[in-house]
Amino acid sequence: MKNRFLPWLYGEQDVMDRMAENVESPDMTRSELKKITRSVEEEYKNRPDVLEAIGRSRSRFRRLYLAVALISCVALTLVLLYTISLMPRYGEENPRTKEVVSRYVEEGLQETGAVNIVSGMILDYRAFDTLGESHVLFTALVCVLILLRIDTKNQMTGYEDYYTVRTDSYFDLSGDPILRLVCAVIIPCVLLYGIYIILNGQNSPGGGFSGGAVLGAGLILFSTAFGFDKVDRLFSLKVSNIVTFVSLAFYSFAKGYVFFMGANGLDAHIPKGTPGAIFSGGMILPLDIAVGCVVGCTMFGFYSLFRRGSVGGQL
Amino acid sequence: MGEWIRFWIVAAILMCGIIAFIMATVGVLRFGFVMNRMHASGIGDSLGLGCVVIAMIVASGLNLASLKLLLLILFMWLTSPVSTHFLSTIEINTNPFIRRHVRIVSDESGTVDSKKGMR
Numbered sequence: 001m002k003n004r005f006l007p008w009l010y011g012e013q014d015v016m017d018r019m020a021e022n023v024e025s026p027d028m029t030r031s032e033l034k035k036i037t038r039s040v041e042e043e044y045k046n047r048p049d050v051l052e053a054i055g056r057s058r059s060r061f062r063r064l065y066l067a068v069a070l071i072s073c074v075a076l077t078l079v080l081l082y083t084i085s086l087m088p089r090y091g092e093e094n095p096r097t098k099e100v101v102s103r104y105v106e107e108g109l110q111e112t113g114a115v116n117i118v119s120g121m122i123l124d125y126r127a128f129d130t131l132g133e134s135h136v137l138f139t140a141l142v143c144v145l146i147l148l149r150i151d152t153k154n155q156m157t158g159y160e161d162y163y164t165v166r167t168d169s170y171f172d173l174s175g176d177p178i179l180r181l182v183c184a185v186i187i188p189c190v191l192l193y194g195i196y197i198i199l200n201g202q203n204s205p206g207g208g209f210s211g212g213a214v215l216g217a218g219l220i221l222f223s224t225a226f227g228f229d230k231v232d233r234l235f236s237l238k239v240s241n242i243v244t245f246v247s248l249a250f251y252s253f254a255k256g257y258v259f260f261m262g263a264n265g266l267d268a269h270i271p272k273g274t275p276g277a278i279f280s281g282g283m284i285l286p287l288d289i290a291v292g293c294v295v296g297c298t299m300f301g302f303y304s305l306f307r308r309g310s311v312g313g314q315l
Numbered sequence: 316m317g318e319w320i321r322f323w324i325v326a327a328i329l330m331c332g333i334i335a336f337i338m339a340t341v342g343v344l345r346f347g348f349v350m351n352r353m354h355a356s357g358i359g360d361s362l363g364l365g366c367v368v369i370a371m372i373v374a375s376g377l378n379l380a381s382l383k384l385l386l387l388i389l390f391m392w393l394t395s396p397v398s399t400h401f402l403s404t405i406e407i408n409t410n411p412f413i414r415r416h417v418r419i420v421s422d423e424s425g426t427v428d429s430k431k432g433m434r
Contacts, residue, residue: 182397186390 113272113281114202123207123284123291131255134291137298138248144302150309175227183225190218198292202281208291215292216299223300228308235300236312244297247290254283325374332366335359348416349406353399360395364388 044050088094104121112120122130194214201207223231273280304311335358342355368388372381407413 176401178400179397182393186393 109275112202112284113275114284115275116202116204116207118205119202119207119284119288120281123201123287124282127258127283127287128255130287130291131251134248134251134294137294138244141244141298141301144305145311148305148309176225179225183221187218187222187225190214190221194218194292194296198288199278199285201288202284203276203278208288209295211288212292212295213299215296216303219296219300220303223304228304231300232312237310238312240297240301240311243293247293251287251290254287321373325370328366328370328373332363332370335363335366339363349410350403350417353402357395357399360399361392364391 104117104125108117108120108125109115112124114120114124194211194217196211197206197214198208198211201211219231219235270282272282275281279285301311339356339359342358343352346352346355365388368384372384375381375384407419410416413419
């Protein structure tokens, strides 16, 4: 007992270690891949001029890379240090920050109509910043779409079937009765909760980003439990594109209107409502809905693209 | 007096929950095999979380917040066994040395097929 217990206690040896020794891995793909790379390397061994050219260009590229990296790092450091030197010292009385913060806290409720002051800040005072954030999400989705989408062109390699379909079948949980039953109970609650977070963003902690994340998680759960076919009926690539585009366009229009009308936004035509009600806070509720739609589409789009290389099933 | 009784009840239930969480943490860190670790973490997910949340319900009394806490317990107790079930299923289907660790009771052929085992 001493021989096995003490090493296990100090983490030197695992109880199960001895049982899994000297067993070959059954996965043959790795050895096949090694064989292919070795044959390519041997082919180039007979061509010293090619190898030399590759080495030369590599070293030249490496030197250039190093120089550019160094210069950009130093430049960025200098710029940041200069910016920091312009900032007020920590703990010092600073009229700018002091006035802005007190203005938010004291008059935020009257000016924005939102009980939740964070919501009033990010969707009213600083709504342009939030517009940029939702565009960042959209850009990320587009980048993932460019990188991971499987279309008819890159399907010709013949590896998709082997890698995606074969490994995916191990982790395909759809059709399991336990998961289906639990998800049938939970998914409506999750989606309802996400909608509640979005609609109640101006009154309680939450808003478009967190509510959209909950909505996206509900869609992911749905696709895990019932398969992608069921989700595709509701949420195809077309629907995703339309929802994302309409949300972003509406947001951009609302904020562009503010700029061209001299900070007199659409809020001017919408009554603020009583604070605490769902229809209150002027433009905050529609903007929250727009942000929530974008975030939900992005979440589910990421999952779907990483999982099977397409949104909505169409190639 | 009533406040003191409530405080000591809350403290006792909270301590039970914390002990369960400590057991779960030690088990997750010390066990070597996935199934053992899952077994250990299940203590924290069910008993530990239940004790802590029930202590909070006792502390806050009967109101809307305690109803939300009750829903939290319900959600966790509903979802945690399902995720554990799938972790174990995937472990059985993907680990080639699974038979060295556990005995798999299978109905017909003696092998757990990736399709048959799950459906």
